[in-house]
Amino acid sequence: MQIKKNIAVSDSGFVFDPTSGESYTLNTVGVEIINLLKAGLHEDEIKHKILEEYEVSASAYDKSFIDFVAMLKNYELVEYAD
Amino acid sequence: MSEKKKFERPVIKKVQTGMTNKFGTRTEFDPITHIDKVPVKELIEKHGSPLYVVSEQTIRSTYQDLYRAFSTRYPKVQMAWSYKTNYLDAVCRVFHQEGSWAEVVSGFEYDKALANGISGEHIIFNGPDKDEAALEKAITKKSLIHIDHFDELYSIIEIANELNITARVAIRINMDTGIFPQWTRFGFNYDNGEAWEVINRIMLQEKLELIGLHAHIGTYIMSALPYGVAASKLANLAASVEKKFGHNVKYIDLGGGFASKNTLKGAYLSGTDTCPSFDEYAEAITSALVRSEIKPEHLPMLILETGRALIDDAGYILGSVIANKRMPDGKRSMIIDVGVNFLFTSFWYEHKITPAQSFSHHTEDTIIYGPLCMNIDIIREHITLPPLKRGDHVVISRIGAYNMTQWMQFINLRPSIVMIDMDGKAHVIRENETLNTVKQNERIPEHLTDINKK
Numbered sequence: 001m002q003i004k005k006n007i008a009v010s011d012s013g014f015v016f017d018p019t020s021g022e023s024y025t026l027n028t029v030g031v032e033i034i035n036l037l038k039a040g041l042h043e044d045e046i047k048h049k050i051l052e053e054y055e056v057s058a059s060a061y062d063k064s065f066i067d068f069v070a071m072l073k074n075y076e077l078v079e080y081a082d
Numbered sequence: 083m084s085e086k087k088k089f090e091r092p093v094i095k096k097v098q099t100g101m102t103n104k105f106g107t108r109t110e111f112d113p114i115t116h117i118d119k120v121p122v123k124e125l126i127e128k129h130g131s132p133l134y135v136v137s138e139q140t141i142r143s144t145y146q147d148l149y150r151a152f153s154t155r156y157p158k159v160q161m162a163w164s165y166k167t168n169y170l171d172a173v174c175r176v177f178h179q180e181g182s183w184a185e186v187v188s189g190f191e192y193d194k195a196l197a198n199g200i201s202g203e204h205i206i207f208n209g210p211d212k213d214e215a216a217l218e219k220a221i222t223k224k225s226l227i228h229i230d231h232f233d234e235l236y237s238i239i240e241i242a243n244e245l246n247i248t249a250r251v252a253i254r255i256n257m258d259t260g261i262f263p264q265w266t267r268f269g270f271n272y273d274n275g276e277a278w279e280v281i282n283r284i285m286l287q288e289k290l291e292l293i294g295l296h297a298h299i300g301t302y303i304m305s306a307l308p309y310g311v312a313a314s315k316l317a318n319l320a321a322s323v324e325k326k327f328g329h330n331v332k333y334i335d336l337g338g339g340f341a342s343k344n345t346l347k348g349a350y351l352s353g354t355d356t357c358p359s360f361d362e363y364a365e366a367i368t369s370a371l372v373r374s375e376i377k378p379e380h381l382p383m384l385i386l387e388t389g390r391a392l393i394d395d396a397g398y399i400l401g402s403v404i405a406n407k408r409m410p411d412g413k414r415s416m417i418i419d420v421g422v423n424f425l426f427t428s429f430w431y432e433h434k435i436t437p438a439q440s441f442s443h444h445t446e447d448t449i450i451y452g453p454l455c456m457n458i459d460i461i462r463e464h465i466t467l468p469p470l471k472r473g474d475h476v477v478i479s480r481i482g483a484y485n486m487t488q489w490m491q492f493i494n495l496r497p498s499i500v501m502i503d504m505d506g507k508a509h510v511i512r513e514n515e516t517l518n519t520v521k522q523n524e525r526i527p528e529h530l531t532d533i534n535k536k
Binding site for chain 1: 094
């Protein structure tokens with residue numbers, strides 16, 4: 001899974017999808033995860049990084065990540081390699 | 083080692099441009115971490131979640147605001163606490179300490195008021211269902227019996243004659259005050275002359291003393307003007323009684339029905355912006371009485387039975403997040419441990435729900451479900467809230483009216499209720515229920531004692 005290449009993400013958490021013309025906002029953790037996904041990091045690497053940086057348990061992070069990715073899919077911002 | 087950053091669930095939210103959000107904008111900007119200086123977290127740790135909290139300070143200050151609004155405009159004002167709105171003894175006693183009489187609508191409530199130390203003469207007995215035993219007690223104790231229908235009138239005549247005691251009675255009167263719906267099911271109608279007919283019959287009875295006139299025009303009345311109309315009509319009747327019989331009624335009772343600051347479902351604006359102030363209600367009622375045909379020296383006492391507007395703000399229910407879910411359409415939903423069985427008023431109010439811990443400015447449109455395995459268990463259909471995680475706490479405000487009397491023991495046991503006193507000390511005023519609370523009144527037939535035997 002990766003973020004579609006044409007999706008633009010600003011440092012402040014503003015996301016623009018040129019295909020649909022839709023815009024989105026992200027909170028701090030959302031920006032960080034989406035940037036790591038864009039940089040091509042694997043899910044496990046992202047998890048490791050977030051757990052190191054933030055005060056959160058592995059299970060709480062996992063639940064929030066599943067939900068976040070579901071929303072990225074819902075907004076059609078991700079694609080899967082063949 | 084440097085401290086780790088505070089984690090907030092990652093959130094992505096679509097920007098809606100060019101149209102207004104029909105669910106309204108964000109309403110919560112600050113968490114409610116304390117109630118009357120007591121930390122919410124500490125209350126939940128000590129007494130569990132969910133937890134009802136009643137603020138004694140808010141009860142007293144709201145009561146004093148209402149009393150001041152009326153007593154500065156009218157010489158004789160008396161409040162009567164509406165037991166059905168919240169009949170927890172501790173709550174009733176705060177009102178009684180402030181000077182309220184009791185207004186009850188059943189034999190059970192009548193006994194509760196007596197047990198709270200209220201004398202019979204200061205109990206107003208309303209409602210369509212007063213059985214003979216309760217009427218006998220009320221007549222004997224000189225209570226103020228507000229007659230609802232002819233059957234009751236004739237029961238009172240019979241009992242009073244049998245006891246050879248004069249019953250102190252008023253009649254409840256319904257009327258057109260220009261509002262919809264018009265409550266016509268209680269009492270006798272003013273506009274078709276029924277009320278005047280009843281008054282005449284009462285005045286001819288030796289063992290009945292017509293002591294007052296009562297109206298209760300409805301509930302959550304969002305305008306003060308109908309109260310002015312009701313007060314005028316009751317004053318007309320009082321003046322007519324004086325003219326025809328030379329008898330002065332001792333009081334006019336305008337009942338309750340003042341709106342609290344809650345927001346009704348479907349309302350465009352918040353209840354805090356749209357509901358009349360106590361001063362507006364007071365101005366409408368007292369002006370109508372003062373300008374009436376009643377002679378100034380015979381102005382009757384004004385009684386008010388305000389319930390909802392006096393106690394709603396003083397009640398909170400604290401809850402915790404059980405789970406976050408994502409609906410198939412992408413909408414966020416959150417399950418909390420407060421269900422509609424503990425928050426009956428969520429069927430008609432958009433209750434204010436605030437996180438009890440700090441949060442960022444990011445929000446999501448959310449549905450809040452209660453914990454019951456029932457489809458109707460929805461606390462808020464739409465609310466804009468920051469991300470909350472399992473175990474976080476929420477504070478639901480303005481729930482003091484009816485939720486602690488119309489609650490249901492259903493699926494879960496009812497939780498504790500604490501009152502925070504004027505010094506910020508929390509007291510349990512009703513213990514949480516246990517399995518035994520539910521089982522103690524059940525009885526098992528002999529043949530079902532052994533479940534292994536058929």
